[in-house]
Amino acid sequence: MIVLGVDTSGKTLSVAVSRDRAVLAELSLALGYRHAVTFQPAVNDLLDRCDLTLSDVNLFAATVGPGSFTGIRIGLSSVKTMAYAVGGKAIGISSxxxxxxxxxxxxxxxxxxxxxxxxxxxxxxxxxxxxxxxxxxxxxxxxxxxxxxxxxxxxxxxxxxxxxxxxxxxxxxxxxxxxxxxxxxxxxxxxxCFIRASAVSELALDDLERGIAETDPFLLEASYVLRSSAERAKSCDL
The missing domain is CATH 3.30.420.40 (ATPase, nucleotide binding domain)
Structure with missing residues (x-):
């Protein structure tokens, strides 16, 4: 099973490709909240270095929060899109x-x-x-x-x-x-002090093997714990 693990919940972007529990490649970029720009190129580069394509990925694993609201949205929306495109499973993991x-x-x-x-x-x-x-x-x-x-x-x-x-x-x-x-x-x-995407992949495999994971990409949801500043401002205006 090829697993693509990602974390976009903090300032460090992390992406990992594993075959079952063996990590093939992992990339972490401590460039701040630039995930909208760096995420997809990082995924494409890592898959290319492993001589894999997106269609080879069977399981997508992503952090769902808590963390940066914008970062989490970027990661989850991308993972949902990729998993749906190739018919893969998707599992969310607490940050x-x-x-x-x-x-x-x-x-x-x-x-x-x-x-x-x-x-x-x-x-x-x-x-x-x-x-x-x-x-x-x-x-x-x-x-x-x-x-x-x-x-x-x-x-x-x-x-x-x-x-x-x-x-x-x-x-x-x-x-x-x-x-x-x-x-x-x-x-x-x-x-x-940052999340390694390989750890996200390992935990997703644990949950999959234990039968406790939701794997439908469209049911993958964020767990923000706190409301975003925009949501708090909106509630104050009501």
């Missing part, structure tokens, strides 16, 4: 789940965090693929309280994602005190 899978090991506690603005982070806690704390936007203090409820004392907790500066700012201004926690917060390095 937070993919971020945790990209950075964390199977047994390590991983906390994916994405900047949700206003001192909040989209966040969750994963141990392997087990969700310990549900995905939602939280103030940093609420996230720390949630961690204290599930993390055993003395544990190491890997925090990854572009929400790390939000947590560091809360620690600096006294909103939280990370040094007083009964467990150790370990911040991922910047080079590992």
């Amino acid at each position: 937070l789940r993919a971020l945790a899978h990209s950075a964390g090991g199977l047994f390590r506690l991983a906390v994916p965090v994405l900047d949700a603005r206003g001192g909040r982070v989209y966040s969750a806690v994963y141990q392997g693929d087990e969700l310990l704390i549900p995905e939602e936007p939280r103030p940093v203090a609420s996230l720390i309280d949630a961690l204290c409820s599930v993390v055993p004392p003395g544990s190491d907790v890997l925090v990854t994602g572009d929400g790390i500066p939000v947590i560091e700012a809360a620690n600096s201004n006294g909103t939280v005190n990370l040094s007083a926690l009964p467990f150790q917060i370990v911040f991922a390095t910047p080079s590992s």
